[in-house]
Amino acid sequence: xxxxENTEAFIRYIAGLCNGGMTYSQVxxxxxxxxxxxxxxxxxxxxxxxxxxxMDVTKLLREERQKAEQIExxxxxxxAANREKSLFMARMSHDLRTPMGAILSLARFGINExxxxxxxxxxxxxHDSGEYMLNMLNEILDMQKLESGQVDLHYELIxxxxxxxxx
Numbered sequence: 001x002x003x004x005e006n007t008e009a010f011i012r013y014i015a016g017l018c019n020g021g022m023t024y025s026q027v028x029x030x031x032x033x034x035x036x037x038x039x040x041x042x043x044x045x046x047x048x049x050x051x052x053x054x055m056d057v058t059k060l061l062r063e064e065r066q067k068a069e070q071i072e073x074x075x076x077x078x079x080a081a082n083r084e085k086s087l088f089m090a091r092m093s094h095d096l097r098t099p100m101g102a103i104l105s106l107a108r109f110g111i112n113e114x115x116x117x118x119x120x121x122x123x124x125x126x127h128d129s130g131e132y133m134l135n136m137l138n139e140i141l142d143m144q145k146l147e148s149g150q151v152d153l154h155y156e157l158i159x160x161x162x163x164x165x166x167x
Contacts, residue, residue: 093140
């Protein structure tokens with residue numbers, strides 16, 4: 001590669017190589033076939049002088065690529081863990097809802113069939129606690145549906161009076 005005789009022309013040539021960004025990169029193939037990336041940066045240019053920095057950025061680029069691959073692997077692992085968590089929560093809440101339905105049915109049966117008022121009170125407490133647990137399980141399922149984008153939200157008014165006695 002022939003450079004101009006004139007220093008100013010050489011500086012303009014280097015600046016042109018750097019393409020206005022004052023940095024020029026080139027990839028070399030070594031005799032062993034390995035690639036080496038060099039970066040030349042024009043730091044300062046004056047009338048009869050210029051300051052260049054030549055740097056081997058091969059290792060830096062390799063490390064950046066490895067970090068990007070590690071981040072991608074960690075992201076994939078986090079997404080897989082989140083999917084497993086969602087599956088577990090869906091299975092667990094579904095498996096708990098089935099026996100909860102039986103408990104609620106037996107509590108309703110006890111409320112309707114028990115002749116003693118104190119006995120009915122116990123069954124009502126069982127029923128209310130079971131309803132509370134069933135609501136919690138349904139909320140867990142709703143959260144799983146929300147995470148997977150399978151649910152639409154709606155707003156409703158609720159009565160808070162007397163809730164502290166039920167809990």
